[in-house]
Amino acid sequence: MIGAATPVEGNDGRAAPSAPGEGAADGELLIDVRGLLKTFRVGFLRRKAVEAVKGVSFGVRRGEIFGFLGPNGAGKTTTIKMLTGLIAPTGGEAYLFGARVPSPEARRRIGFLPENPYVYPYLTPREFVELCGRLSGMGGASLRRRTAEVLDQVKIAYAADRQVRRLSKGMLQRTGLAAALVSDPEMLILDEPMSGLDPVGRKEVRDLIFSERAQGRTIFFSTHILGDVEAMCDRVAILREGKVVVSGAIRQLLRGDVLRTDITLAGATDALLAQLAAMGFATSRRGDVALVDVQGEAHVQKVLEQSLAAGAQIVEVTPRRETLEDLFMRRAL
Structure with a gap:
């Protein structure tokens, strides 16, 4: 084990x-x-x-x-x-x-949502979810009640009686997710559950996953x-x-140490930025502010002191630690 x-x-x-x-x-x-x-x-x-x-x-x-x-x-x-x-x-x-x-x-x-759920195009979400429930051994009033619950849970109840062929990709994804939930499974296996969803839909699915785990x-x-x-x-x-x-x-x-620090300056002169660039720090301008990218933590104090001595104002100091994306790019590609 x-x-x-x-x-x-x-x-x-x-x-x-x-x-x-x-x-x-x-x-x-x-x-x-x-x-x-x-x-x-x-x-x-x-x-x-x-x-x-x-x-x-x-x-x-x-x-x-x-x-x-x-x-x-x-x-x-x-x-x-x-x-x-x-x-x-x-x-x-x-x-x-x-x-x-x-x-x-x-x-x-288990409840399973495949990567590309196929829903019979002339069925409605309600009919499809009830079909999946019957395949799981459910039936009668309890199935109808549970179908209404999961359609509401995945925010597709408003289109429950609309033919699936008239639904968007995101609505199809919600229908498939409702089908995965209808039998009240102990475990959900979801292949790309956010596929086709807009930012609001993604947040709703995230909230749903947390809710299911809480149960x-x-x-x-x-x-x-x-x-x-x-x-x-x-x-x-x-x-x-x-x-x-x-x-x-x-x-x-994920590594807990600071990989780099982003320093935002106001009132930074071209001479200051040239001086920082000569010291090996990446600099750029964005509107009225200047950005300095400092690798690691050792040189942050030096950059801050140099900037203040040149008359610049410190707007923001943001340490950046490793994210899952950093790990993914480092190990999976």
Whole structure:
């Protein structure tokens, strides 16, 4: 099973989780992926082998929000399809709720939003969500009540009886999310849940994910929107070319030291900026203020003293620490 609670930077991405709070590392392991492999055969005659997933390992524990990241073609969606039993792995093992995938029993306990949800175009959102509920074993008044609840929850109730073919991409995404929620699952597996949503829609989905976690649900989702992941997730795994290259708690993975400091000056003369540039600092002007980019922390005091001595006013001093985007660019590309 998963070992000590330390971040991993390598192909073995099964670092012990630490979220939410301090006690989650002792929680139940709901997703356990061990050396998962997937090779596709492409082409008609020569059937070239393409390795899409190359020994991916990670674990997700109950009650956490787990981000699954990587550039296009890294193997995220293929891994998710193997987890949900849509395609069979070439090698390795994956477990949901302790049952080896594919498992109909485990699948009943998850809600799944695919990357590009297909909704029958002549159905309405209400009809489609009720259909998904019946496929999950629901029915009667309880299904109708639950359908109305989730359509309202994802802010699509106003179009509940409009044919899906007349809906926008964002409205289709909300309909798919409602279908994932209708059976009241223990865990949500969401592949690009923010796709097609405007900024308001993204915030609403973020709020919904936090709300679902507060009710005890575990959230596993893939996305390209790194700011959302950094704000929401307890732990992440980053894939590159079919392998996990980074995995662990975000607060442990990101460097805590100051990488650079942005200093904003008012009243800075050209002579001062030339002097700072000669000292090796990047300078620029933006309207009435000047910007100085100081790498690290050691030279900040020197720049401030030099600027004040030249008659400039200090408007703002902003230290910049490593973000998830910095980590992603450093390790995944």
